[in-house]
Amino acid sequence: MTPPCKTFLAYVDAHQDEFVNRLGQAVAIQSVSGDPKLRPKVVEMGNWLEQQLKTYGVETQKIDLNTDDMAEPKLPPIILGKIGDSPDVTTILVYGHYDVQPAKKSDGWDTDPFELKVMPDPDGRMIGRGSSDDKGPVLGWINVLEAHHQSKLPLPVNLRFCFEGMEESGSTGLEKFLDGEIAKTWFAGVNSICISDNTWLTPRKPAVTYGLRGIIYYAITVSGPIKDLHSGEFGGMVHEPLGDLIHLLGTLVRSDGKILIPKINDQVPLLTDEEKALYEAIDFEIKDVKDAVGDSLVTTCKVPLLTRRMRYPSLSLHGIEGALSSNEPLTVIPHKVTGRFSIRLVPNQTVDGVHQLICEHLRNEFAKLKTQCKMCITKVGDGAPWLGDVTKPPFKAAKQATEDIYGKTPDFTREGGSIPVTVSLANKLHVDVVLLPMGRSDDGAHSFKEKLDKSNFIKGTKLLGTYMYKLSEQNI
């Protein structure tokens, strides 16, 4: 290991408490983007973060996403940062977000969600909203900057930062910004992107993430009668929208998860031996999900289970709007119902291709019903899948850095979920993205009692810094 890196690591060790204190300051700012009343707090958090960057020598720019015709509440800014301009070293773009999910103590927190509570247990759980998602990882980079600035160590790479304040609310405004001139200027010369916004697969072993599933989310509305009817009066006389919708939803997926839409798997490549080896190497046991899934797994074999989560499409039904949803025994025939389901996409499926197959399938099945009801298909949202190339330098650097800091080869994982910004950035900048998680699978990112282990925060800070050094040693 190079001496500058050693100095960096020593600084981190010596300043753990200050780092935790700073995370406490960040958690205390209630930057809940989903709550209009708290939107000013998100802006405050952006300002705070910009100040941190400036303190450690980073040039910043605050991007106002608001336009005159935009409704209240105002959008918080994107905070851009730039440090280093050497043509001889690689340039990493760091993406993170400074807004958080909502949290009320009554949701099940034992402590004030916006007061970081460090527990006296071996890993030092630090409980507070945003600790793991995503203030901890963002502050990991601030820690890296501080360590170098205070130790007067030059950074081994050029860094660019892009911190947004709307990630938990659909990243409003980000896409437009990425398409604009300012982004082009600020992100010119970027060679790779590093995002720390997911977690390890288990609480035990660090992970490097090289893939995400995409998604298409649907709302299928079936309507018939003018108003809700009484089943005593009209049962048997009418085509019932709920029955028709349930027939449609029943044609989508089998209980064992097999998707029944024709041709849906045509674009999904076969599992290669190399890939299989990656899944076999992953440290994963049934007990890691037992608390959540109980006995409902479709298989208890590791590789089929992991590939079902990470590399194959899946289709889940979420619910029905407009029908009876309480436990009152009402004999209503709902006149208009909307079923919601989503399909997770994987390479090489495309949003447009899958959407076409699903529409075709639904129209065919609806025609079979010979009903007088009407069907309307709405694509509520979508995001493409993403797959990185694990043989590329950023992944090698991430692997080596993890081995250095944790003494373990990381799990190479793909997430079953979607982080749309990853795909946006990868597509727009045409560079490699690596997801380098800081937290563990049990952090409870969107749940109550969200935590980040102190050990993950400190080692995670070292990991991010070391990643820079490892990547700077690679030829890219």
Place this chain on the structure above:
Amino acid sequence: MTPPCKTFLAYVDAHQDEFVNRLGQAVAIQSVSGDPKLRPKVVEMGNWLEQQLKTYGVETQKIDLNTDDMAEPKLPPIILGKIGDSPDVTTILVYGHYDVQPAKKSDGWDTDPFELKVMPDPDGRMIGRGSSDDKGPVLGWINVLEAHHQSKLPLPVNLRFCFEGMEESGSTGLEKFLDGEIAKTWFAGVNSICISDNTWLTPRKPAVTYGLRGIIYYAITVSGPIKDLHSGEFGGMVHEPLGDLIHLLGTLVRSDGKILIPKINDQVPLLTDEEKALYEAIDFEIKDVKDAVGDSLVTTCKVPLLTRRMRYPSLSLHGIEGALSSNEPLTVIPHKVTGRFSIRLVPNQTVDGVHQLICEHLRNEFAKLKTQCKMCITKVGDGAPWLGDVTKPPFKAAKQATEDIYGKTPDFTREGGSIPVTVSLANKLHVDVVLLPMGRSDDGAHSFKEKLDKSNFIKGTKLLGTYMYKLSEQNI
């Protein structure tokens, strides 16, 4: 027509305004049995009604349904009445209820729901909660009693009254009362029962109702994972309860209403020519239901449509509890969901027989899913179907009375819905029941702006009285 009947009719004509005023007094008492806070008003209404009966020479008894171990709020009493004890004439039991559905002006009423508003239109709509269901019909009998009492006319039959105050809330306590000693004594010698608690099939033509469908209401719970899961994390790994439930619900009924449960129609008799003639004679047009059903009818032919409503079973899906029911695009995999559906029964189907077929079917279909999820079938409630014999004297009397008062032969109808007390009374007393509706199909009994036309109230009063005379002339 006999002279006493003429005197009766003349009295009714001469006292229309007083009758309407009395209905106004009854409507003003907010006897909403479903609202615990208004339960004392139900009791007040019971007392008011008992006083009316006493005023016109009826012996009464107030039956307290409360027992020491019963929770608040207290049940309102059953009001029993008895007038006439001649062994030479027939004895009619009149059933009615003095409680009403809830009503708030904000539900869509233009007027105070508890202030009877008589409109200056040709039929004299009288708008107010309970006007049609069931205070109008109950007061129809009070009018009959008053007319005879004040005119010193002897009644042509013995009358017994059973007025309950919990009909809109499941008739709590009634069944137990009917099984007890007091009922046996009070209802000894009853030859037939008359109930006015439904409406004509259309706004145009009076009806006599000789059948009701029964019902079994189901809640089918499917559970799997320990808690709700995120479809990104777990989609594809687990058997999803909502998918399984939707497969089950999809096996129950076809879009055109055909019930798919094996053997379900085995007990349903074929339509006879006599029956078909009854349906053909009914004054019914598609436009009578067009405002409610739009274009969703499974057929536009009158007889198939009416028989689907009245004489064949039907199965309707009502909704799902425990799944996403809002329009938020959440990617949840619900861990436990309950589907609700009900089946309407007809003679000669039995609750037990149909229940067995449904359980068998659901278990077979569930087994086919090969799922790890668990299913639980709950029968939430049930009621047997009822069918009267239209060749019996009460129906002949009802027909003749209608022809006399309205100058029209009534539609002989069966209701698609259920009035459980009808079946209870018929089964317990082993006598004929006739349903002799007072209101029209557009009265909006359980809706806002409930009304009874003044013409129906006055002619309905005449109808009930004339029915007594007609029945007294028959040999039963």
